[in-house]
Amino acid sequence: MRPPLRYCLLTVAVAALLALVGGSGVAGADGYAPVDRPGPALTVPDLAKSLRCTADVRNATREPVLLTPATTVDSDQNFGFDYEPLFRGLGIPYCVSDSPVDPYNMGDMQLRAQYVTYGIREMYRLAGRRIAVMGHSQGGMIMRWSLRFWPDTRGMVDDVIGMAGTNHGSVVVPALCVPDCAPALWQQRANSAFMTALNSGQETFPGISYTEIYSRTDEFVQPNLDDHGTSSLHGGGGKVTNVAVQDVCPLAVPEHLLIGTMDPVTSALAVDALTHSGPADPSRIERAVCGRLLMPGVDPVTGPLTFATLTAQVAAQLTVAARRVPSEPALACYVTADCPR
Known part of the structure; x- marks a missing residue:
């Protein structure tokens, strides 16, 4: 059963719909780096330690998948009991990306994106072909930072698959940032500088x-x-399918964690x-x-049982005081149009 808090958060989200429409998070490109400007050098430590791949990624005979986890969890918790066994059963090669210095993705997402950028490049090199990047929540959005600010990665990626991706932030997150919260939560507000x-x-x-x-019943x-x-x-210019699980199964009610882990409609899509x-x-999804x-x-x-443990993990990470900061991290220089090269 869902805790009552989830219903409360969903109510707050619906009531705050106009905050997203009218917030500053939808500003245009003025002041930001041109979309074709080469990205900066990767400066985060232990890049090679951030990527774990199945053996069949090398010289892959079909499109391999880079899995990127959500805020508050690592890739094993997010995908180890669901998508990894699914992909092994289907013969789909895959890698998982984690930050060696921020394993639960609570820190500055600009740093997290460097590991994802490395993962895209390294998988493309290993596979000798374009890859898919697929993730949940923060992980369903973070690859877009790589594609936006490291344009060389665009020719390496064939598919982007987001499961409840925070592509424009969330109007629920600010309630978690009173008076402070983790850097990644500040950045996932609907009107954040990051968004x-x-x-x-x-x-x-x-x-x-x-x-x-x-999912229309996502509480987060x-x-x-x-x-x-x-x-x-x-x-x-990209080819886009935006789809609610309820478009396939009108009575489905997956919440935020389910949509990125065990939901059968999401996995079918x-x-x-x-x-x-x-x-x-x-239209290709069987209604069964x-x-x-x-x-x-x-x-x-x-x-x-694993899902129940995962739920507890998420709650614990959201309440860790040591990860809280009073404001959103500043944008890196390379994000701006006037950053010196």
Whole structure:
């Protein structure tokens, strides 16, 4: 059962819909780096330690997937009991990306994006072909920072798959930042400087297929009531499918954690995107998925127990005082138009 707090947060999110529409997070590209300016050198430590791959990524015979986890968890917690076994069963090569210095993705996401940028480049080199980048929540958005500010990565990525991605932040997060919160939470507010920069210039790029999956009953990433909500993307030249799980199964009610872990509709859409040219097509999803409780790959006995542990992990990370700071991290120089080269 969902804690009452989740329903309260969802109510706050819906009531705050106009905050996203009218907030400063939708500003244009003025003052930001041109979209074709080469990105800076990667400066974070232990880049090689951030990537773990299956053996079949090297010289891959099909599109491999880079998995990027959500705020408050690492890749093993987010994907170890669901998407990793699913991909192994389907023969899909994959890597997971984690920050060696910030394993639960609570710190400055500008630093996290450097590890993702490294992961994209290294996977492309290993596979000898374009890759997919797929993630949950923060992980469903963070690859877009790499694509925006390291333009060389665009030719390396064929698919972007976001599960409840915070592409335009959330109107719920500010309630978690009174009086302070983790850097990554400051940056995932709907009107944060990070979100304004992320969506400057253009939201998508030609040659890349974007599948953005969201739930209208997500209690954390809101507003997500339609395809103009926070997770959805528009414009820029990429091929985009913005789809709610309720578009496939009207009675589905997955909340934030479920959509990135055990939800069968989300996994069906993700696999559809990975096994077809272009983004996912909801019309290809068999409606039998609506009668399933768990996605393929999740053990019906241990999966729900792991999910319960994951829920506790998320709650613990959100309340760790040592990770709290009083304000959003400043934007890096390379984000701005007048940064000296």
